[in-house]
Amino acid sequence: MRTVIIWMFILLSVSSLMAQKAFSQKELDAVLNPVLVEHAEEMLRFERMEINAGTLSEDDKPQVFAFICTNIGTEKVVVTKITTTCGCTNAQIDSPIINPGEKAMIRLTYNPFGQPGTIYTRAFVYASISEKRPVAALTILGKVTPSAALWKDYRYTMGHLKIRAKTLNMGTVTSTMRKVERIACANAGSAPLKIGAVKGFLPEFLSLRTEPEVLEPAQEGFLIVELDGKKLFEQKGQKSFSILLDGISGRPSDRTIKISMDIK
Template sequence: MRTVIIWMFILLSVPSLMAQKVFSQKELDAVLNPVLMEHAEEMLRFERMEINAGTLSEDDKPQVFTFTCTNVGKQKIVVTKISTTCGCTNAHIDSPVINPGEKAVIQLTYNPFGQPGTIYTRAFVYVSISEKKPIAALTISGKVTPSLALWRDYRYTMGHLKIRAKTINMGTVTATMHRRVERIACANAGNEPLKVSAVKGFLPEFLKLRTEPEVLEPGQEGLLMVELDGRKLSGQKGKKSFSVLLEGVSGRPSDRTIKINMDIK
């Protein structure tokens, strides 16, 4: 079997190219989304043009996806190159010369490491009939979750929320304090945006709880923040401990509860 020479469009090189020339949207589309040959399906027909990879993890090994095609025309087809839109994807064809009625298999190997978020990578198949327009565009779609190694420093899990501690110590506070803020590092280890708050009734009126940013995007790190307004401490004295149930995360109540300690003078 022969291996076709693979062209890679490495998107990281685009900034250096743009430093030399400002590309129009039409020129960029011609590179990233070229127009297919006319009557392509009358020459080379694929069993499928897109594969949904589902949900992968950055920790997964490179995944191989297979696209099978048949020469349904009357002349020999020679695949000259396969270009991909991401350096995370490599392409290989088992037989670049496809006679009428014969099949060929194109394998796209996708490496999810370093690619958290949405998968949308394409491979354009070029043949000797036309070097300018591809005969087919193959697509891999799906999602990649961040590597678990990224969350090593986060000891506690509340659904998809990772946090480094479950106790916040406000220290000594007084009614003369206008504002005091304590923070815990947190992260969203899930696939969907996360908005965390305190269940109503669990926080006294002089405390507020939020995250910064307010909405944690998938794979994003942030801060769980507790803010104290000393002006509302009227009548409060002594050491206090508040168990606060978090909303917006899954798990048993005991698993999604943090403790806030303070000494009110």
């Protein structure tokens, strides 16, 4: 297999240039989203221009996606380079010279490690007819979930919420206190999480929220439980409350935390 010249770090180059000069949107688009050669579809016909990789994990090995094209023109096409918009992706072509009627395969290898979140990576195929405009733009879409190693310190899973403890002892509390306790948590999913407590399960002297209020994918934070002693009224002694969390999936028993305290 013959490897065509690959520009692996195009985005880093653009960032470096931007630090030296203020580029217009048109100039940036020329690099990151170049306009195709006119009538490019009359030269190379791809079986598909876009592949959905589905959901990958950072722990997965690099994935290879094949794009097959056919020279449907009357002249040979010589692929001179393939650029990619992310260092996580590299490209190879089995034969850069494609004669009329012949097929060629372009392989894009995507490495999900260090890329949690949405996949949107592109490759631009250039030929000898134009060094400035590509003849094709290939796209890989999908999602990458964070590495399991990232969550090793979180013992419990509630839907996509990772949490270090399911019990919280607030110690001794009185009617003159305002007390705040925290449980470390993280969003192991691919969508934002906004966590609260199901109404009817949270005593009026307790409030529950996360910090930050919305946990973005792969973001760590805290589950905040706050006690307002003025609302304890006549309650005394050892108390325990089961709080059902809202905003995550799972059976009630799988998304419940237990809060205990000694009310004086």
